[in-house]
Amino acid sequence: MIFTLAGKELRSLFASALAWIVLAVLQLILAWVFLMRLDGFFEVQPRLAHLANAPGATELVVAPLFSAAAVVLMMATPLLGMRLIAEERRNRTMTLLVSAPISMTQIVLGKFLGLVAFLAVPIGLVAAMALALMAGGTLDLGLLAANALGLALLLATFAAVGVFTSSLTRQPIIAAVLALGLLLASWLASLANPDPNHVMQLVSITRRFESFNAGMVDSADVAWHVLAICMFIGLTIRQLDRERLVGQPT
């Protein structure tokens, strides 16, 4: 049942012009970053040849590319997730789901997984750009895999935030602004307090990508993402259940 709902969300996303435009713009920006990084790599390559244990293309091109993708998708995910629940409310289609013999948990998980499945597309595109380097050299596939896993977890957390803010309103654009605000605030929390032991680092979502970006899969970071996702999904379910008791938000 969850997958039926996820499939429906995926289909609705692909039926909207917004999703295609977001994908196209993302790809344009990331391709630009990729080519700039590649140019820079070619410039320093002759000097790197003299170094022992020099960083390769994966460190100098692929890791910065994933880092850029993380920031750009932080802006894009709220736009992709804003409609999930808010628009169902505005179009009064939520009734179809609420009247069906499925639980609120299934509805929310279905919507979340639908968005995550869609976000697999930009991850795939970024990974494909990186893999294209294999045509002319070698890649550190372990580093690439760590980056892909980290980006996937990061985007899943962004998606959970998007689902939650979408459940707070019936205006998709308000949901997008709320999600963007939350994500930027969490990013700034770590930028403003560079000390890695600072308490604000705990709420920073992007910081939980840094060790993946450097090639390390830290189980504490994985657990942090899983917990954050569970929390936002739980809050969304609670919000929708509450709605049956007190009525819909305006």
Added chain:
Amino acid sequence: MNKRASEGSAIGSSAQTTVHARRISRRFGAHLAVRETDLTLCRGEVLGLLGPNGAGKTTTLQMLTGNLAPSAGSISICGIDLVARPVAAKRHIGYLPEHPPLYRELTVDEFLRLAAKLHGVAHARLPAVVDSVKARCGLGDTGKRLLGALSKGYQQRVGIAQAILHDPDVVVLDEPTVGLDPIQMREIRGLIRALREDRSVILSTHILPEVEAVCDRVGIMHQGRVVFSDTIEALDELSRGLALHVALRNPPAQDALAAVPGVTRVEALGAHQFLLGRDATADPTEEIVQRSVAQAWGLYEIGPARSRLEEVFVQLTRDEPAA
């Protein structure tokens, strides 16, 4: 007046009772939209819910379908408590809300398949279920069209189709014929009559003749309460005690009509036609005939008012019932 309804609650636990709501209330802030309403429905019955705008009809239907939780009271569907076991209870319900819940970006076929899957129709049966419901709702050749591109009447049909495709025991329709032309209305009424066979149907409507055409029982809501709940036959009897339709060639002043013992009010329907409210105990018919002869009023027609339901409806919703 409420004889049938109270019998219903006495056999509340029997297998034939499909919907049983006990003293349900719903509060929105300080506003009490539905107050202590009882509702019982048996298999094979069609209940028409009538009432002026804001009477609480839609809120009641939203509670019966699990879209809103009641502030107080309990609801059971086919013996399953809707609040305690919502998923199990909702298996037995099909619901067409006031605004059909349609995804504009899907085609009719895609949407009906989705609705069937959500209601747990087995994968192998999907094509057969979708085809049969399309045939029943007159959606034969619209399968490939986008819902957003359909006319209001067709959208309404798709809304009805999603409410009945999983063969629910209880079908709840909130104003099912809104936006349909008269021919489509007749088709939908025929469909509702066919649905009745082994199910219960609740429909809310503004259209009084619709209730007379398809319903077995009528519930009239006013200010959040069910002020009348009985069979169409009982309604007949009741309305006989409420209004007379009189036509006179040389009508006297309205005061003279009002002076006839047993007449409670006079309403002119034209130069020669009158609607007389009458006392439930004293029938003024004979007296009117005698005075007409004596004073040459030229009586040429007398009988119970034509739209019996309208009369009861106006009577009950005009002011707060004494009860």
